[in-house]
Amino acid sequence: xxxxxxxxxxxxxxxxxxxxxxxxxxxxxxxxxxxxxxxxxxxxxxxxxxxxxxxxxxxxxxxxxxxxxxxxxxxxxxxxxxxxxxxxxxxxxxxxxxxxxxxxxxxxxxxxxxxxxxxxxxxxxxxxxxxxxxxxxxxxxxxxxxxxxxxxxxxxxxxxxxxxxxxxxxxxxxxxxxxx
Numbered sequence: 001x002x003x004x005x006x007x008x009x010x011x012x013x014x015x016x017x018x019x020x021x022x023x024x025x026x027x028x029x030x031x032x033x034x035x036x037x038x039x040x041x042x043x044x045x046x047x048x049x050x051x052x053x054x055x056x057x058x059x060x061x062x063x064x065x066x067x068x069x070x071x072x073x074x075x076x077x078x079x080x081x082x083x084x085x086x087x088x089x090x091x092x093x094x095x096x097x098x099x100x101x102x103x104x105x106x107x108x109x110x111x112x113x114x115x116x117x118x119x120x121x122x123x124x125x126x127x128x129x130x131x132x133x134x135x136x137x138x139x140x141x142x143x144x145x146x147x148x149x150x151x152x153x154x155x156x157x158x159x160x161x162x163x164x165x166x167x168x169x170x171x172x173x174x175x176x177x178x179x180x
Contacts, residue, residue, distance in 0.1 A: 020053030024177030043069040063088040087111040124151035
């Protein structure tokens with residue numbers, strides 16, 4: 001048993017020594033006052049991310065985030081606060097590289113768990129295109145735009161579903177990754 005444990009520890013240590021691990025994430029803040037005299041609604045999000053580069057083209061990772069909002073939509077303020085726990089595992093395929101820029105697509109799952117005054121869970125599957133700028137050997141700036149996929153809500157969240165392509169300025173994400 002001790003030998004098996006020691007062998008497993010050696011494998012993990014050797015993998016970690018040659019690992020292409022990255023950590024990073026993104027922050028978001030939005031304050032909306034749609035017209036004069038309207039109440040302002042706010043949204044805040046934090047999305048830390050950790051991943052592993054399998055080779056030059058493939059990576060796997062996960063985002064675990066938190067979003068707090070008192071906005072139902074861009075133009076409607078609610079009387080309650082929504083807190084959302086986000087869990088987003090993904091596989092990243094880099095399909096083109098030129099200079100410091102790399103173009104990729106993230107394909108993965110999305111799980112949003114609503115807490116606080118709202119309830120329910122929404123899951124989805126889809127792809128997001130993005131670009132990575134290597135500003136140094138250890139630092140990358142990441143940008144993602146749009147989403148193509150399917151999402152469905154459980155009964156507590158309204159039991160709805162959606163399929164579509166969103167490429168607009170409300171579905172942009174910028175972040176920074178640190179490579180180890």
